[in-house]
Amino acid sequence: MAQTLENPVEGVPAAPEYAIEIEGMRKAYGRTVAVRNLSMHVPRGSVYGFVGPNGAGKTTTIRTLATLQKPDAGTVRVAGMDVRKNAGDVRDRVGYMPDFFGVYESLTVSEYLDFYGASHRIPVPRRRQLCGELLELVDLTDKRSESVEALSRGMKQRLGLARCLVHDPDVLLLDEPASGMDPRARIELREILRELCKLDKTILISSHILPELSEMCTHIGVIRAGEMIAEGSVDAVIGALTSGARLRIRVLSAQDTAAMVTLLEADPLCENVVADGDRSVIALYRGGDDELAALLVQAVSTGVQLTGFGVEGNTLEDVFLQITELSEVRE
């Protein structure tokens, strides 16, 4: 349920605490389950990094938030409104920048923005002014009379960002906006996002590059195989990711694998327990050496036939990789 501010003005509905709120979302394409039981909580005014490896379900989630496709199950709310029941209102409040977008290449840069302004029924004089402001913001003023076709990929990305701001949305959904941008353009993107934050916008930005996101985000959500596996402030998520280590246990048979998964799932120090093939189990381990020794004794006394037991690397990158690479191991 959307939470409300404590002291709303009488008669005026309180703004929801979360600009985006998803509970139990599922979306399948035929037999491929792209998103399963996903939850997501994006605080109002945050820059939320949505990170996960290829195929994890980021674009599927973002397209659902943009009302371009319906969830099969679950609740999906943007600015407190349900994407199924209030799709039109959600669309007015959301600016969506797709990962790949066609541009009308015969148009000039300013005609392109003007076209989107017209499609949002913005009056002509305001449109002209807005076009100038937006081109300034994304540093494309010099290119205003050039054909869109002549822009580099990074410039097209910036134009795409300007386009999704035309109707002054409260929530921005940016799917891999930094891809194709050079390091300087990425720094500029960060600056633009900061400016937009000052205007009290909420920004969801997807990427599969954690360090890049951690520099520009206040919050992070990590998606793996269609499920949110870690979510919160950047510090909290990075803290959580770095405090653990990867525990890998090798066993003799598929039966041992199943027994080990059950054992680890019952252990509060283990998270993200996954069978990696039928003779290996991986988990994120947050305990110390004493508890680890006790876990080994417990496994042996349960009768699991072990062939290997140990923790692996725990640098930020290692831990991030260990979490995301498990997406390839789908149940």
Ligand SMILES: Nc1ncnc2c1ncn2[C@@H]1O[C@H](COP(=O)(O)OP(=O)(O)OP(=O)(O)O)[C@@H](O)[C@H]1O
């Ligand atoms: N239109 C579609 N039809 C069938 N399957 C799809 C479709 N779109 C996505 N999928 C599948 O759904 C899963 C999630 O895909 P999605 O594009 O949401 O992932 P992603 O996290 O955005 O990945 P990437 O980092 O590569 O952009 C993948 O297994 C993908 O193959």
Ligand SMILES: [Mg+2]
């Ligand atoms: Mg994608």
